[in-house]
């Protein structure tokens with residue numbers, strides 16, 4: 351994009367229409383341009399340090415003159431005299447017509463049998479010590495939703511310092527660094543011996559756990575307690591193909607989720623099981639019928655909602671779509687809880703399986719990715735922001 355030059359600027363209604371040397375044309379509203387003025391007194395509009403106040407702008411602001419300088423800068427002199435300059439590259443990168451926005455939308459790579467047969471595995475010590483390997487791991491989690499690491503130390507203090515490199519550790523009512531061992535004194539179902547079918551964690555929060563990290567400290571020699579991972583986007587896309595109407599009903603209605611511990615917390619959230627962006631791309635899932643609460647949706651949708659929900663949960667039990675393995679001491683797995691479902695087979699009460707887990711917020715994960723790109727002098731990725739299970 352950097353080499354594309356600006357060859358024409360003309361007024362078209364309430365917009366400035368620009369044409370580029372590769373024949374691309376797109377328009378910017380006057381108010382959008384004025385609001386994004388980058389002059390010294392207005393400030394930089396995308397860094398959180400601008401001083402222009404929209405509340406004081408005239409919504410009907412109009413240019414007095416526009417001109418292109420050296421095919422690389424658009425100059426706008428506004429009625430009243432204020433002057434703005436925009437670089438051609440910056441304007442092109444901000445284009446907000448449908449095609450440009452669609453091109454910037456992040457598209458994850460769905461899992462398939464090949465991926466399941468050899469999921470990404472990296473060396474913990476490399477990722478922990480080498481910035482390039484670390485960034486590759488972040489990209490892997492962004493693109494596929496999960497990455498395995500092998501060769502970590504097995505001490506109980508191993509995971510927290512590593513997680514802190516990705517983002518601040520999120521504390522919750524369950525704690526900060528949590529132990530997955532059979533312990534009936536703990537509240538979480540993770541601390542009982544029962545099998546857990548694949549689910550996403552804590553959909554009853556307004557913002558569910560983002561990036562989850564599991565670290566295996568000890569394993570059960572009987573083989574009990576195998577871990578299961580599934581691509582929630584893959585099964586949701588499968589549902590969309592099988593039952594487009596059901597998929598649409600699931601994504602346009604909100605599912606109630608609740609987790610109540612008397613006199614401690616009562617967490618309730620109501621969000622779609624499948625979140626989509628404005629182009630219909632899946633951005634997040636909340637799949638966990640253990641904490642589903644009664645739905646309250648338009649009565650006409652109820653039968654189809656149940657049909658689609660049941661099918662989605664059946665797909666979440668499809669063994670052919672699972673990665674299943676027994677984590678070994680020193681293994682770490684990192685995954686996006688807004689996409690990847692996790693579960694496990696039964697534990698044994700006498701077994702020694704011991705995982706620690708930690709959660710990091712997704713916004714921090716993406717921030718770390720961008721800063722890592724800057725430190726390595728890499729070009730920033732096409733906006734990799736994952737919108738998550740929020741809409």
Ligand SMILES: [Zn+2]
Pocket residue numbers: 387388389390391392393432433434
């Ligand atoms: Zn200005």
